[in-house]
Amino acid sequence: MQKYAKKITKVLVTKVTKTNFKSPIEYRYQQQSAQIIPSPQQLGTANNSENIPNCENPLTNPFIPPTGIVTDRKQFFDRKQEIDRIFEILNSGSSVALIGEEGIGKSSLLWAICQQAETRLYSPRQPVFLDLNLVDDEDDFYSTLCQDLGIAESKGNRLNRALKSHRILLALDNVGKLTWNGFTRQIRDRLRGLAEGSDAPLKLILAASEPLDDLFKDSQDGSKTSPLAGICLEEEIKPWNETTIRAFITARLAKTSVCFTEEEINQLVQESGGHPRRLMQLCYRTYSRYL
Incomplete structure (x- = not known):
């Protein structure tokens, strides 16, 4: 046996x-x-065929990855209103700062903006995603930026000249790293100079856990204001509401034979607080119990 x-x-x-x-x-x-496929009425307005994963292996947990940034477009869920507003701001000539708590989905939203930039920006720009948690200091920032742009390593006026013929949408994740040792206000002044004006080489989309004026305390010295806050319109990223949470769970379970109970869903709503990362982790554990 x-x-x-x-x-x-x-x-x-x-x-x-x-x-x-x-x-x-x-x-x-x-x-x-058995194959459970939700109706459009069940999914509500958040229903989107791209949001339903293709679970070829029925034993695969559909709530993967339980942590980290979502880079697979088919796994990205909702945030349509936020994305529409962000592109409206970018197309008006301004830069954007996404402000929200840790785990609210800012990094995934940044990535989604970069993926859609080609079709939604009125004036074409090359999207570049840069996670500042992977950068050591100012020199490393300029080196990484130039490498991602495919230009010779440079900074200061040499960088200004190198970028004159470029149009870049620069997505900076974890911008709070600019407050750490190894970074100065000069880098923020430089980014502002490169992003000012509708035809500027850079347009910025930043992700931070608090408003930029609060984040950069050196900007509160005298009459100074944050260089980045001066050119970035802030977009608050809020937790999902209950309707979105339920639609997300339904979409992820669509091609499995598992159906969470009403009691389990209510518990997921309460414990997650609408935070996508926390919800994903809780759903991952809940689904694992069915296996």
Whole structure:
């Protein structure tokens, strides 16, 4: 019997022993024979075919990745209103700062903006995504930026001249890193100079956990204001409401045979507080119990 248990384990991609083989086989049979597809009414206005993952392996948890930035366009969910407003601001000639708590989805939203920039910007710009958590200091910032732009490493006036013929949409994630040792106000002044004007080489879209005037305390010295706050319109990124949470859960479960109970969904709504990352982690654990 042990020999057959090993074979079943290999086929089902789940641990099977001679004493528990019945439940995994029944579960796989139910997944193969049942397919739950929500109606547009169930998904509501947030329904989008791109938001429903293609779960080729029925044992794959649809709430993956439970942490980190969402870079797969098919996995990105909702935020349509925020995206529309962001592109409206960018197309008006201004830069944008996304302000929201940790885990609210700012990084994923930044990535989505870069993916859609080609079709939604009136004046074409090359999108460049730069996570400042991966940059050590000011010199490393300029080096990484030039490398991503495909230009010779430079800064100061040499960088200004190198960027004259470029039109870039620069998405800076974790902009609070600019307050750390190794960074000065000069880098923010430089970014402002490169982003001022409708035909400027750079248009900025930043992600921060607090308003820029509060984030950069050196801007509160005397009459100074934050260089970045002066050119970036701030867009507050809020938690999902209950309707969006329910639509998200329904979409992710659409091609599985699992259906969360009403009690489980209510608990997910309460415990997540509408924070996408926290909700994903909680849903991941809830779904794992069904396996």
